[in-house]
Amino acid sequence: MFENLAWLILFLPLLSVAAITLFTRSKPRASAQISIFAVIAAFVLSLIVFVFFRGSETNSLPQASVPWLWVGDFKADIGLRLDALSLGMMLIVTGVGSLIHIYSWGYMKDDPGFARYFASLSLFTFSMLGIVMADNFLMMFIFWELVGISSYLLIGFWYEKASAADACKKAFLTNRIGDFGFLLGILMVWAVLGSLNFQDLEIRLVPHMKDYAPVATAAGLLIFCGAMGKSAQFPLHVWLPDAMEGPTPVSALIHAATMVAAGVYMLCRVFFLLNVPGSHALEVIAWIGGFTALLAALIAVQQNDIKRILAYSTLSQLGYMVMSVGMSGPTAAMYHLTTHAFFKALLFLGAGSVIYAMHHEQNIWRMGALKKKAPATYWTFMVGTLALSGVWPLSGFYSKDSILAQALETNHIALFVLGVFVALLTTFYMFRLVFVVFFGGARSEAADHAHESPDVMTWPLRILAVMSIIGGVMGIEGLYTKQFAPNAEGHAAGFGQQLLAPFSHSPLAAYLGLFAVIMGLGAAYALYSRSLFDPLPEKLGWLSRAMRNRFYFDELYERVIIPFTQEALAKFANAIDRWIISGFMVRGASGTTDLVGRALRLLQTGSLQTYAFLLVAGVALVLYLVLLR
């Protein structure tokens, strides 16, 4: 019965897409209502299933699956897997998704593509739910691709803007490179273990360990490629900041709460395939995550576009999560993913509210003193910032702490130090943003005339703010612990204990984390509380320039790597095709035929008697050959 509900959760958004495209395309309000209704209904149903699941004391609800494509050994199902991991994610996707849908009602109000926007949002929700609920690799891959395409549609929503059209293309292609690795990884795992179903694979892994161990590193890294694309890890991180070309609610949905989380979620889902003795995949994953976290945080320090700062912050936090998975800590990763979904969605929506208030101005140095003009936005944004920085007792503190603690537990000292440094940078750039945008004096005309956003936009902010505050003490960690370490005993029963748990559990991580926050806050206050322009470029010189230019990765890719590999190959192939195959060979062959034809034509004089003579000569020749020889 609950499985059937789960099917409904999955397909409600798809029904909404179908309804909008087929029937209500020309009625924007109705389309939006359908879409919002679908996602809220999905949320409520998820909640029901979740409550049932918590009550059932099992590790996962029975799988329901329907064969989709079975040929020989290749058996792809559409099946649902409902356990703590997927149910938690379903709640995030539909819950945060609902708020963003509602917010969009206000934000996108005057856009001519209102119906199309909501259809794409619903499609995105459907695809994301598919990834989350998939019980096998192939279904995950299918929805993986669908997420790619729906994000393409959303990022390129304002497709007439050249920059948006380029950004959506770049996002999709970068993701496709990751998917290439992902699919190869799936093929590899399938060839060795003979199944695509996660549960099946987990069971088969033990007896087949001898076969799997040799390919474990390769398969693990290939699968990680998929996560690299979706979760925008170095070196495939370049698409995410550009993707800010989409409408701001889309940024909140895709680049904070859901799509980018898919990579981390996938790594957690297949963690048993990565965590194999003899495999070095996890080590590589941890370092790539750590490097991305540091790189993105450094870049974020010198960005001036409010959405880009948040985008790089997202990258950096995703690096954290990936690092955590790499340090064998999927629980911590999922924990941070969940809390991050709350406060990053909050921040993005807050940024949207700021942009709305500023009449679509995104440069923070043209804002200022918005605290008075938009109080609700200010307060909620502040909560999000504090949570992201990891201030006790907000949610971010707990989840970040559990990642740092994980690093200490598994003896990744270098990564631990890196993590603390990134936490410092995070606080610094976030408060830089807050000081510049909300405090100081108004730096432009628009900032003077800014106004608060309508209720339909501020209420989602308030709800998300509440979630960001209490996210750390809701028992989210316990939920995921149940998934990844079912045998571990549940600790921290009382509320007070839970509140202070990190300090007793791993004091070093907790105190250093708080110390980093204070340092970052202090530095940001000193530099930005009253300044009219950014003092850092002068002080840092070339480093600041490099940070502002994203360490020249885009330039490297666009001017060096792509032109000299794939494009060069394409040019080469095209030249061969044009000059050698169709030029030399085909035209050569036809040219030869043509020449022979021309030569033979000389014989055709058109004179009747020549023909007659030739005829007679031929007959004579034949007669001579037949009779006289």
Place this chain on the structure above:
Amino acid sequence: MHIPLEHYLIVSGILFSLGLLGVIMRRNLLVIYMCLELMLNAANLALVAMSRFNDNLNGQIMVFFIITVAAAEVSVGLALIVALYRKRQTAHVEDLTTMKN
């Protein structure tokens, strides 16, 4: 008096060669046409001689066929030549090379 077969065949051969030469060398379509008839009749002569020599009528029947067909052919051919002459005011083969190219 008995005339041996060879004589008939030699006459027939000479007639045929004359016809052939005419077809190849003459320029006037009408003359070419007449030469063609000459060749046909050479063949007829050979057939009749053979028939007589072999003592059966197959050759003679064949000749009747040929004469009939030749009559039909002449009527069509002459009609074509006349039509051509009317159109081009010439019956010389050298002037009729439009099939070239």
Place this chain on the structure above:
Amino acid sequence: MSILTNIILCPLVAALLLCLVPRNYRLIMRIVGMVATFISMVMAIVMFWRYDSAPMGPSGSFKFEEMHKWVDALGISYHVGVDGLNVGLILMGAIVAFAAACACWEIKEREKEFYILLLVMTGGILAAFASLDIFCFYFAHELALVPTFIMIGVWGRGENKNYATFQITLYLSIGALVSLIGLIALYVQSGVQSFDIVTLTEQLKQHPLSARDQNFIFPLLLFGFGILVSLWPFHTWAPLGYGSAPTATAMLHAGVLKKFGLYGLIRIALPLLPQATHAWLNVIAWLALGNIFYCGLVAMRQKNFNWLIGYSSVAHMGFVFLGIASLNLIGITGAVLVMIAHGFLAALSFGLSGYLYNTTGTLEMDKLGGLLRRMPFVGTALIMAMFAGCGLPGFANFAGEITIFFGAWKSFPLVTGIAVWGALVIGAVYMLRAIRNMLHGPLPEKWQAVAESTWPLRKLPYLILLVSLLVFGFFPQLLTDKIKPSAQKIVTMATGASETVAQNDEPPVVKAKHK
């Protein structure tokens, strides 16, 4: 008369009827063309629907079978029937034919001849796929091929028209001739004095040809059929020809007729020449890569949209060859799936590009831009076609391609790896580039006034093709359930494995491996 014969005869009879219609009755000609193909399509759908419940014909492996002796002395007969391999192809052919007949609005002169040729081509295509007699199979293909040449030559577009006609005619005639030599050699060497595929199969199963004969015949068939399918490096005719062809012709040829060679390979070459097949598998796999990877790269450099989809259609053929090269149940099933999916896709892309050409007068991608705003329906359909082309799930192509990858992975991991790159990355690069250049971005001044027709009938062909792609993309089992048993037969014959290979379709049971 079997329903199959009706499907084939319907367009041919209509072509005869059209001969009697005076040439200024334009509307009637259109209607006859559309109605005839429509009836064919409906019957094909009925046949597809009833396929599972239909009884086996006399030969034991084909349904809706019908056979009449024709030239007894040579062993030629009219023999048609369907099994899993061609039932989907006939359905696809009939649907594409209807769509093509609907998309003929651009033809403004000599319509009578055009419609007659179109219907003859349709009849030939359907007959070719339905034939179980090698002679008829070949004959029907030629019946469809010759109108293609004429249509490109007379109603084609662009400056290159004559050269294109010239090249496509020569290329395809040579391909057909080479394969004809192979087929005749097969007929002679088999020693049964019969062109009937069923008889031949039985005979060669009992008395396989000698290795020498097989090694002589197989390359003839491979390259003969290969040329017809634009196998690398014999592919240059395809973009050139499709670039100049009138819309309906390109739809029918790229969509359906081109699959004839692949079908011939699977139906005739693989099962009848098992030994030679094995020897050539590696070659086929690497040639397939020539299609997928190399032609994909070339497609990236195209500036003309029609050339781009021409090359992309060549690239897609590579997947089918890869599926054939894997020579197992998964690969062959996937190959047939891709053939069907690509039929819809190619027809859709060429149909839409034709529409675009007729509205704007150019397909040079630099000159277009931002057209989605002015042409919402065509633009959206085109975007969906491009997505299908880069293998997006939800469209039938994804189901086929993924099946092929799974089939080929175990035998050719390296080739499959590169092919996956070709499918996922290169395909996406050129498809998205096309969308970016033509549909997205700012709308140039020149196209401000462009508008699409609001008449629903103009949209019909594209809708039908899109729906087909989506239906088979969502429910590929509709096809694979039919394909599997027949593909299994082919694989069994080609690999010489025993017939008892179980089709383990039971739900996944976890088994520990005993060593």
